[in-house]
Structures are given as C-alpha cells and as structure tokens.
Amino acid sequence: MSAMLTAEDLSTEDYRAGLRSWLIERQSALAPYRSTHAATHAELVTLGRQLARELWDADWKRWGWPRDAGGLGGGPLHRAVLYDELGGQGLLLPETDYVAEVLGDATIRFAPEIARKLLADFVSGREIWAQGFSEPEAGSDLASLRTRAVRDGDDYVVSGQKIWTSNGYLADRLFTLVRTGTPDSRHRGISALLIDTDIPGVTIRPLTYASGLDEMAECFFDDVRVPADRLIGAENAGWGVAMFLLQFERGMYAWMRHVWLRGRIRELAAQVKATDTASAEALGRAYQTVCALRARSAATVRRLAAGEMVGPEASADKVLLATAEQTTLDTARQLLFPAFETDPAAEGWRSDWWYTRAASVYGGSGEVQRTILADRVLHLPAEDGRERKG
Ligand SMILES: Cc1cc2nc3c(=O)[nH]c(=O)nc-3n(C[C@H](O)[C@H](O)[C@H](O)COP(=O)(O)OP(=O)(O)OC[C@H]3O[C@@H](n4cnc5c(N)ncnc54)[C@H](O)[C@@H]3O)c2cc1C
Structure with a gap:
C-alpha cells in the first residue's frame, strides 16, 4: 500500500x-x-x-x-x-x-x-493506554469523582484512587479524569490528564473477576507529579472531553463488539449444527439482536465520521449492545448444554458468558441508559406523573 x-x-x-x-x-x-x-x-x-x-x-x-x-x-x-x-x-x-x-x-x-x-x-x-475514570464511589455518578489534582508550578500533584480500569495493570499511560475544582464543583471542576504509570507514587494492583479473568486493575495515586502539559483540553473542561469521548465509546466500541459477536454466532452455528426447529429459532433470535446492533451502530459510526455530535440517543446503542451480548451467550449456554457447563473445551464459551454479564454495567449501566432515553429522548413523564426535567 x-x-x-x-x-x-x-x-x-x-x-x-x-x-x-x-x-x-x-x-x-x-x-x-x-x-x-x-x-x-x-x-x-x-x-x-x-x-x-x-x-x-x-x-x-x-x-x-x-x-x-x-x-x-x-x-x-x-x-x-x-x-x-x-x-x-x-x-x-x-x-x-x-x-x-x-x-x-x-x-x-x-x-x-x-x-x-x-x-x-x-x-x-x-x-498500552487505559481509561481511568471510575472510582469506588463514582461510577454511574461520575461527576462525583474525588481524585484530586492540584497545580504546583509546572506540574499537577495527583492523589486518589481509580477502580475497574481495564488493562490497567498492563498500561503505560492512564487517561484519567481528576478533580481540579472545589470538592463540590461536580462536572464543572473536572480535568482530563494523561498519567504515565512509571511515575513515582503510582501503584497499580490487578483485580480478578469471579470468572477468573484478570483484565482489571485498581490504581492509586500518592502525590504523583504529572507535567501540566499532559492536560487534555483546558483545566476544568474535562467533562466536555468525557462527553466527546463517550460518543466513540457508544459508536466505535459497540461496532467492534458486534464484529466479535458475529464471529461467535458463526462458531456457535458450526458447533451446534442446528437441525431442529427450536435450536434454529434460538440461533436466529440471537443473530437478530446482533443485526439490530450492527444496523444501529453503523448509523452512529457514519454520524461520527461526518463530524456530527451524537447525543443522548446513543444510549440506545448501549442497550442494544448489552442485549446482543447477553442474548448471544445465553443462547450458546442453552444450545451447548450440558458441555457448556462442564467440558474443559467449553472454557472459552463460559468465560465469554461471564464477561457478557458486565455488558449491562460497563460504560454506563442499563438502568441509567434507559433513564436517559426516557428523559431526554422520549420525554416520558416521570413514574409519579410529574413532568421530567431536561
Ligand atoms: C467489565 C468492565 C470494564 C470496565 N472498564 C472500565 C474502565 O476501563 N475504566 C473505567 O473508568 N471504568 C470501567 N468500568 C467501570 C464502569 O464504568 C462502572 O462499573 C459503571 O459506570 C457503573 O458504576 P458502578 O460500578 O460504580 O455502579 P453504581 O454506579 O454504584 O451502580 C450500581 C447499581 O445501581 C444502579 N444505579 C446507579 N445510579 C442509578 C440511577 N441514577 N438510576 C437507576 N439506577 C442506578 C446501576 O444501574 C447499577 O445497577 C468497567 C466496568 C466493567 C464491569
């Protein structure tokens, strides 16, 4: 080329x-x-x-x-x-x-x-870079994050903790959100900072899932001096960076996962050789969820490519992603039973089944996505009948 x-x-x-x-x-x-x-x-x-x-x-x-x-x-x-x-x-x-x-x-x-x-x-x-946003007390409510960064000369001095950092213990750099405003400044006092993991004061500990998968880490910052030129965007403008980035998490990440799911469905079909109607229907239903994700995700990726801002409607992409992941692996569990549960050769399926349980949590939980869709896209009334804000 x-x-x-x-x-x-x-x-x-x-x-x-x-x-x-x-x-x-x-x-x-x-x-x-x-x-x-x-x-x-x-x-x-x-x-x-x-x-x-x-x-x-x-x-x-x-x-x-x-x-x-x-x-x-x-x-x-x-x-x-x-x-x-x-x-x-x-x-x-x-x-x-x-x-x-x-x-x-x-x-x-x-x-x-x-x-x-x-x-x-x-x-x-x-x-390897990793995304250090979530904290023990700040997941869905990210604006409450507490990891503090105080400007001191040409550096920021960072103290606090991040958790659920995918690839964190392998990472060379952490793309973090830190508090540069007052403790109660919420989204107005957050900055994005790229922190090298070999700086003194950074400690990273691996975390292992219940399934045994060792993908995660928790990261501790103890008076870590980060050069101020590692600021991503302006000081206190990190929320805008996070919202911009979220569009790509909704669009490109979901597109990648749908590619993976299509491969898994092909492998499942080859393994099951569904000759009875019930198995064929179950496979078809799982495939449908992946096709729905592909159609939606393709539209979102096109919008990103055209430079459009993708708004709260992208929560639908996240709901479709979680549905496709969990339906596909539930179908594998159903069709490959009982080997799925016990056969050492089915370890890959089991491990993937476990991981897909997290699809309705990572990058924004299913409950929160549905609330965003109800409030900001469908403008549904609140459950108590009052008008919702926003
Ligand atoms: C596999 C995986 C990978 C991850 N990778 C990363 C990563 O690389 N970097 C990173 O920064 N984070 C990562 N995360 C963290 C992820 O973003 C958080 O888990 C997620 O934002 C939810 O936060 P939480 O776990 O603190 O749960 P909480 O926010 O405490 O939520 C707990 C429960 O309460 C519900 N809930 C919370 N608020 C509301 C509300 N307002 N209305 C209704 N229900 C509500 C939630 O739906 C959920 O069921 C990862 C998580 C997983 C599972």
Whole structure:
C-alpha cells in the first residue's frame, strides 16, 4: 500500500477490497491471530499487539488516523471497515484497539500535541493506554469523582484512587479524569490528564473477576507529579472531553463488539449444527439482536465520521449492545448444554458468558441508559406523573 495515497484517493470500498486481498494472501502467516481462547488476558493483549504491529507496518492500520498523529488520513469509517474485515476473516480484534477507539479521537481533538507525539505508539500496539475514570464511589455518578489534582508550578500533584480500569495493570499511560475544582464543583471542576504509570507514587494492583479473568486493575495515586502539559483540553473542561469521548465509546466500541459477536454466532452455528426447529429459532433470535446492533451502530459510526455530535440517543446503542451480548451467550449456554457447563473445551464459551454479564454495567449501566432515553429522548413523564426535567 503506497503511503503517497491520501484518504481522498482511497475510498472505504477500495480500502476494504485491498485489505481483504492482503488478509487472504497472508492467511497462513496470520493463523496465530485466528480468534482463539487465550489462556490469560495478558496473552490475549500480547497477541493483539502483535497483530496491530503487523497491520500498522503494512499501513492498513494507519488509515483512519490523521497524518499529524502518524496516520494516513481518513477516519472512523476506515477503522470500522478494518474491524469488519478482520472479523470476516476469523481474526481477533486487537484488545488495545477497544481502548484506542474510546480515547484516540478525544486525544486528537483536545490535545493535538500529545496526539502528535504519542498516539501512533498507542494505535500501533507499541504502548498500552487505559481509561481511568471510575472510582469506588463514582461510577454511574461520575461527576462525583474525588481524585484530586492540584497545580504546583509546572506540574499537577495527583492523589486518589481509580477502580475497574481495564488493562490497567498492563498500561503505560492512564487517561484519567481528576478533580481540579472545589470538592463540590461536580462536572464543572473536572480535568482530563494523561498519567504515565512509571511515575513515582503510582501503584497499580490487578483485580480478578469471579470468572477468573484478570483484565482489571485498581490504581492509586500518592502525590504523583504529572507535567501540566499532559492536560487534555483546558483545566476544568474535562467533562466536555468525557462527553466527546463517550460518543466513540457508544459508536466505535459497540461496532467492534458486534464484529466479535458475529464471529461467535458463526462458531456457535458450526458447533451446534442446528437441525431442529427450536435450536434454529434460538440461533436466529440471537443473530437478530446482533443485526439490530450492527444496523444501529453503523448509523452512529457514519454520524461520527461526518463530524456530527451524537447525543443522548446513543444510549440506545448501549442497550442494544448489552442485549446482543447477553442474548448471544445465553443462547450458546442453552444450545451447548450440558458441555457448556462442564467440558474443559467449553472454557472459552463460559468465560465469554461471564464477561457478557458486565455488558449491562460497563460504560454506563442499563438502568441509567434507559433513564436517559426516557428523559431526554422520549420525554416520558416521570413514574409519579410529574413532568421530567431536561
Ligand atoms: C467489565 C468492565 C470494564 C470496565 N472498564 C472500565 C474502565 O476501563 N475504566 C473505567 O473508568 N471504568 C470501567 N468500568 C467501570 C464502569 O464504568 C462502572 O462499573 C459503571 O459506570 C457503573 O458504576 P458502578 O460500578 O460504580 O455502579 P453504581 O454506579 O454504584 O451502580 C450500581 C447499581 O445501581 C444502579 N444505579 C446507579 N445510579 C442509578 C440511577 N441514577 N438510576 C437507576 N439506577 C442506578 C446501576 O444501574 C447499577 O445497577 C468497567 C466496568 C466493567 C464491569
């Protein structure tokens, strides 16, 4: 692929066709990346980083990111096509890309200098970044976060704790939200700060799920001195950064997960060979939920690519994502019974079933999404009959 082309020269259709032939030509070289169940989360991350490097070095992964950040131009549509084609060829999607899709565009928009210096290493899998937003007392109510950052000369001095940080214990950098305003300033006193994990005072401890998956971490900051040029956006303007980034979490993240789910449905259909009507119907119903997610998510990704702001209606994407994840893995549990429960070979299915329970929690819980849709999209009256605000 010639680096002389620009995004205007390379339509997403040409990109798709070129990428597909490249993936097919390298079928055997790419065999280690066929979606398999890795023994540990760290192993899955390592495999994904290697694949990201191969795609970056061959330029395919540079499309979709701006030239100023080491890319070749284009935008979310090129990236959506990349994931679609990887999934279509039965390849895994790099774990680091789930986070890059959430954090990348916000870094470009609010901290172009940081993006120029660091983003290519993140997107190409050389570095791992993680999203440090949630705290023990601030999940759904993120505006109540308490991790404090006080300006001192050219640094911010950061103290506090983050929790549920995916890939946190593997991360080189944490994209955090910190309080720079008064304790009760809520969303008006929050800033976004990129913190390197090797700075003195940062302690990161892995957390393991009930399923045994070791994806999470809790991060502690004890008077950590972070250079002020690591601010993403203006001081006290972090809520705007988080809201911008949330659109990509709703759009691109869901698109990636739907690609993964389509692969899981294909694998399930091949394993079950549903010949009876009840099994075929169950598979069909699960597939329907994934198609609904794909249709909705494609529309949201197109809006992001057109530079539109995606508003509270994106909560519908999150509800559809959780429904598709949980229906698909519940169907696997039903159709693969009893092997699903006990067979060591079904460990991948079991582990995925567990993970999909979290789909109605991570990135905004189902209850909160439904309230947003009721209040701000459907404008339904409150349950006690009074008009809702907003
Ligand atoms: C797999 C996974 C990965 C994650 N990765 C990250 C990450 O990388 N970075 C990060 O910062 N965070 C991450 N999180 C944290 C996630 O964003 C929070 O779990 C989520 O925002 C919910 O917050 P909470 O867990 O504190 O639950 P709470 O906010 O305490 O909610 C508990 C329950 O109360 C309900 N509830 C709360 N408020 C309301 C309300 N106003 N109306 C109705 N019901 C309500 C919720 O729906 C939920 O059922 C991850 C979580 C999971 C499960």
